[in-house]
Amino acid sequence: MGHRKLASPRRGSAGVRPRKRASEILPTPRSWPTIQSNEPKLLGFVGYKVGMTHIFMIDDKPTSPNYGKEIYVPVSIVETPPVIPLAIRAYVMGPKGEPTTLTEYWADLSEDLLKLIQQRKVTRLKIDKERMKGKLEEINNKLNDILYLRVLVATQPKLVPSLGKKKPEIIEVQVGGGDIKAQLNYVLNILGKPLSVKDVFKEGQLIDIIGVTKGKGFQGVIKRYSVVELPRWHKHRKGSRKIGTRGPSFSTPSYVPQPGQMGFHRRTEYNKRIIKISDDPNEINPKGGFVNYGIVRNTFLIIEGSIIGAKKRPLFLRYPIRPNWIPQTAPKITYVNLYSQQG
Template structure:
């Protein structure tokens, strides 16, 4: 009789499970956008609530009926395009060859980096246009957030590099020049009903054992040693602990991507979605917001980067849904 087997405990696809270098997520891949516009936008996670909407999925057994949906509210204050970054040819696309910075940068930006006191933007634009002809391979936009406009008690902005959609590099360049130094709203990037990817750093849980971290089975009570550990650390040879052995260590605080989150609502009036007394540990929504179906990685107040869906679903509704009620009851308890 063949020996029984079962899949290993925990996926090795996310190893090594170590702490993220920064709370600011790093986006390493972008979809191929057809229109010339930004493909991503940052925001701050305010919290979760629930709404009632009309189910518009064709194959759903509750189609046309009112259903309850948990949603995440992300506050998205406008960002400012502070610089244009030009990358080299396709063979050297990972090396930035020049940058063009905006004039009259925000004073809060000095909390993040040193800004030049004397800067000739015209000379930088002239140099960039010369490089676009033969050496440039891509054009991206550097933006910084404005946390002062949100309910966060912080002043230091985050600087992110966002991809510009479209194929001709000159079209990207013209879009970047027009946006340089100006505010960009989330409504300029996304639409209601569309799907996005939410990228953020998850909630940190510190050091955990193999049972909590990998899901290994708790051993019987008659074992001589501890019960909440692995039965063996591996074979005699090779004389080392292999990477596939579940061990204790850091759990949480990892960068993760949650794919295909539907934008159910976008608005400028935060009172529409703010609970009585404000969101727990966040407060009221003061600026534009995005309502996503389901949960997103990270804790309250954490930076979440929204990106146009890399692998969009097929056969799903992409038009704005009909929302009948938004739960704004108090979350303060008592």
């Protein structure tokens, strides 16, 4: 008859419920880190997932057993065309004790960009110079009451032909470092001008990646929760790819594994390291381009390890909110694989 298991571990995590489809393809952070810097800067950027390759580099993590040695590292490529800061949003404490928008100050934008922005319906404000002048004065007069400043930023997907889209994503990015006055001056200086990822991140540092995972559709409990398939000798069970008992209704678990949506969830990956930032696509493009993506044409990041999402998916890159170490320099790369990925 064989050995019969009487107990098994809990399957699945209650920490990621509900397991439903993400509400937006490019999520924005729900919280932001506080950075120790006298120079103000944006705390996030947007990139598009390209694919993976591998490199060899000199391990520079002091606590690593391979410290100082050449190691093989699988890496992910993220293409990061410049973004365009559009507007400032100032936040103050609201009457209910939570941050609320004080006002918005919009830059003087080109006709083409303005047309694309209006399709997104991100603001009801009429962008005219006289009205915006009053908005800026309001922000200056209430600097002492402002909790933080955020910038509305537009991506430029038209610079990545393989995406097949022109309409920009509009996202809100918090400003960190320095005081409010310095942050305001910094944002006023960058409004309406293309901003490179090099102005936000530096080589070697850690980042968090917020995005939507690959969608896998409606799946059963075996695949969705790694439930162990029932033994075949139980002929009376009416199928084996099911869960056994669901337990009494008053039992401790708040849920039981059930079939349903798997993938296309909003998730955050913490402490991914930027190995390199480069403007030269020839350093990374394999022969024939990346499968299901094409060739990289803009500034790109090489990120250690794998990252979430399907190819071409927009990802939000944020300063790390809980870094496990703070690299001082970028590692030395000794080899980058450029062989064709198509055999």
